[in-house]
Amino acid sequence: MDLLVVTGGLEAIEVAGRKNPVLALLDAEMGDVSGYEAARAIKHADESCRIVLLLGGRVTARQMRMVSECGCDEVLITPTAPDPLYDVVATQLKLPRRASQRHPVDLAVRGQIGQRAVRGRITNLSVDGARLLLNERIDEVGSLWMEVHPEGEPPLAVEGRVVWAKRREQGSAVGASFDGVAPQTRRQLARLARWDVIQGAERTRVVLRAGLSEQNRLGDIIPDLFGKIDFDMSQVTYMDSMGVADWVEFLDRVPIRDYEFHSCSVAFALQASLVEEVLGGGVVVSFFAPYACQACDHREERLLQTAAVLTSGGRRPPVFSCSRCDGSLVLADLPERYFAFLRTTRVA
Numbered sequence: 001m002d003l004l005v006v007t008g009g010l011e012a013i014e015v016a017g018r019k020n021p022v023l024a025l026l027d028a029e030m031g032d033v034s035g036y037e038a039a040r041a042i043k044h045a046d047e048s049c050r051i052v053l054l055l056g057g058r059v060t061a062r063q064m065r066m067v068s069e070c071g072c073d074e075v076l077i078t079p080t081a082p083d084p085l086y087d088v089v090a091t092q093l094k095l096p097r098r099a100s101q102r103h104p105v106d107l108a109v110r111g112q113i114g115q116r117a118v119r120g121r122i123t124n125l126s127v128d129g130a131r132l133l134l135n136e137r138i139d140e141v142g143s144l145w146m147e148v149h150p151e152g153e154p155p156l157a158v159e160g161r162v163v164w165a166k167r168r169e170q171g172s173a174v175g176a177s178f179d180g181v182a183p184q185t186r187r188q189l190a191r192l193a194r195w196d197v198i199q200g201a202e203r204t205r206v207v208l209r210a211g212l213s214e215q216n217r218l219g220d221i222i223p224d225l226f227g228k229i230d231f232d233m234s235q236v237t238y239m240d241s242m243g244v245a246d247w248v249e250f251l252d253r254v255p256i257r258d259y260e261f262h263s264c265s266v267a268f269a270l271q272a273s274l275v276e277e278v279l280g281g282g283v284v285v286s287f288f289a290p291y292a293c294q295a296c297d298h299r300e301e302r303l304l305q306t307a308a309v310l311t312s313g314g315r316r317p318p319v320f321s322c323s324r325c326d327g328s329l330v331l332a333d334l335p336e337r338y339f340a341f342l343r344t345t346r347v348a
């Protein structure tokens with residue numbers, strides 16, 4: 001699959017006209033020409049091009065109108081994890097979905113839209129809304145009542161409204177917005193969407209998922225935290241600047257002093273290098289680093305132990321052997337730059 005990356009709406013229209021892509025992924029809020037306008041122009045020129053529009057956060061009624069008018073085929077609410085994005089693109093291109101990889105928010109739902117009973121699953125969940133794949137075709141926009149069925153947990157009832165619906169060959173893709181849900185429900189939604197707290201005998205493990213953005217409302221997690229905490233950061237796929245601010249505030253407020261970071265993702269490590277407060281008073285035990293093969297250019301992320309890196313003063317990162325060839329897999333960054341976030345950490 002060939003990927004073309006452009007930096008704005010005008011360029012998107014121009015490149016689409018020249019290259020006839022099978023699919024265009026457009027940010028709704030671009031500087032020069034909005035995603036809505038770009039979608040309309042691209043569709044007008046080539047009806048067969050599938051268009052996925054990325055919308056941030058809460059969707060207003062005005063945006064909804066623009067979505068339905070611009071002729072896009074699918075909408076995805078950001079921030080989103082790679083899995084729902086893959087799911088959406090694969091569905092549009094009629095490619096198989098990654099069935100073996102169960103996404104943490106792949107939740108069964110059943111409920112009612114207006115008078116109609118529905119069944120399906122959630123593929124993208126936030127505290128403000130969800131993206132659903134329903135087994136029936138839905139056109140009407142209306143109130144939504146649904147029961148989310150997390151595996152091995154009691155069902156959770158949520159009320160909301162349908163803000164957009166797109167027909168599929170079988171069933172519909174639907175965007176739902178949750179307004180004014182009870183604080184308890186909101187907390188459960190946030191937990192399902194973004195984190196897991198696993199109480200152990202000695203320490204509590206907190207798994208954070210997907211992107212860290214202001215929508216995480218990490219404050220909601222605080223009542224569950226006490227004692228010694230291990231943060232599992234391996235699934236933090238990105239952090240935006242609001243997410244960093246929210247995260248730092250969370251660490252400031254959380255009434256724990258003894259905490260460690262395990263398996264920090266590259267996204268988290270990069271932010272920790274830029275903003276010292278990202279690590280708060282915590283200790284980094286292990287983290288992923290970008291590696292590249294010197295022979296075949298194969299790239300992968302390797303998990304490094306902080307203690308091992310610090311013994312060499314951070315100057316000699318470990319070298320691995322490539323999983324594709326016999327070449328050496330070396331750190332794909334300057335050690336003093338990538339390991340900068342370790343400057344404040346002590347060995348656990």
Ligand SMILES: [Zn+2]
Nearest residue numbers: 293296322325
């Ligand atoms: Zn190689």
